[in-house]
Amino acid sequence: MADHDHTHDHALLPLAEEEAGGCGDGCACGQPQTALITGATAGIGHEFARQLASYGWNLVIVARDEKRLAEVAEELHAAYDVSVEVLAADLADPARRAAVAGRLADQAQPVDLLVNNAGFGLKQRFLDNPFAEEQRMHDVLVTAVVELSHAALGTMAERGHGGIINVSSVAAFLPRGTYSAAKAYVNKFSEWAHNEYGPRGVAVMALCPGFVKTEFHERLGIDRDASAPKWMWLEADRLVADAIKDFEKGKAFSIPSKRYKALVTASRVVPGGVKQRLQSLGRK
Numbered sequence: 001m002a003d004h005d006h007t008h009d010h011a012l013l014p015l016a017e018e019e020a021g022g023c024g025d026g027c028a029c030g031q032p033q034t035a036l037i038t039g040a041t042a043g044i045g046h047e048f049a050r051q052l053a054s055y056g057w058n059l060v061i062v063a064r065d066e067k068r069l070a071e072v073a074e075e076l077h078a079a080y081d082v083s084v085e086v087l088a089a090d091l092a093d094p095a096r097r098a099a100v101a102g103r104l105a106d107q108a109q110p111v112d113l114l115v116n117n118a119g120f121g122l123k124q125r126f127l128d129n130p131f132a133e134e135q136r137m138h139d140v141l142v143t144a145v146v147e148l149s150h151a152a153l154g155t156m157a158e159r160g161h162g163g164i165i166n167v168s169s170v171a172a173f174l175p176r177g178t179y180s181a182a183k184a185y186v187n188k189f190s191e192w193a194h195n196e197y198g199p200r201g202v203a204v205m206a207l208c209p210g211f212v213k214t215e216f217h218e219r220l221g222i223d224r225d226a227s228a229p230k231w232m233w234l235e236a237d238r239l240v241a242d243a244i245k246d247f248e249k250g251k252a253f254s255i256p257s258k259r260y261k262a263l264v265t266a267s268r269v270v271p272g273g274v275k276q277r278l279q280s281l282g283r284k
Contacts, residue, residue: 039118091144101151141182
């Protein structure tokens with residue numbers, strides 16, 4: 001990422017210059033840029049917030065817990081001297097999703113990078129979950145991603161620069177119920193948006209992590225040591241640092257580590273029945 005004193009500051013927005021032939025009319029080169037991150041109080045989202053703040057980015061952080069949001073905002077502002085705006089929102093709630101979308105659509109306070117990170121999983125199999133829980137997961141994993149991307153893409157394409165990172169999962173490449181179906185949707189949507197809006201200066205990438213040492217599995221009541229081998233667990237800081245590098249290179253997908261790249265490659269040739277038997281991974 002570039003120093004913010006530079007005249008041209010697009011290290012995180014590679015397609016703005018490479019494919020669109022320079023900045024759009026609304027670009028404010030040399031000024032601090034702003035990222036909006038959902039699910040920013042823990043795990044991958046918090047790590048994105050921390051690393052972007054360390055490069056001088058101002059932040060809009062979104063999560064359900066208002067108290068925790070305020071604590072994270074104070075922590076990041078104190079550590080990196082950046083502006084941190086908080087926006088409390090349960091993205092399963094249509095009214096709160098609309099509020100976040102409204103913030104993204106505000107041209108007077110432009111957002112240069114959207115990180116769609118908020119998400120959760122369900123421990124039980126499909127028929128063991130109440131449909132209301134399945135719907136809630138779908139609203140957070142799919143509806144929120146599409147609604148917030150729609151708002152962000154509108155303003156970014158108009159300005160001629162911007163970026164979106166959609167946090168997906170390697171589960172998108174495997175048959176693992178509605179969670180993997182939702183992530184497969186995110187992958188396809190991100191790939192399409194990458195190709196559709198890249199020429200207009202908006203970089204879009206799907207980040208597909210595997211098992212990451214965060215609160216995600218703890219909230220599910222899953223024993224990390226029992227649910228998957230140690231070699232499959234990734235550190236959030238390295239994951240995010242590598243994702244930022246992939247985004248700077250203009251990649252459509254970021255798949256972390258050689259082990260997960262190999263797993264995704266294998267998933268294309270392994271029979272469906274074999275992949276189906278891997279469903280217990282990460283659920284114990």
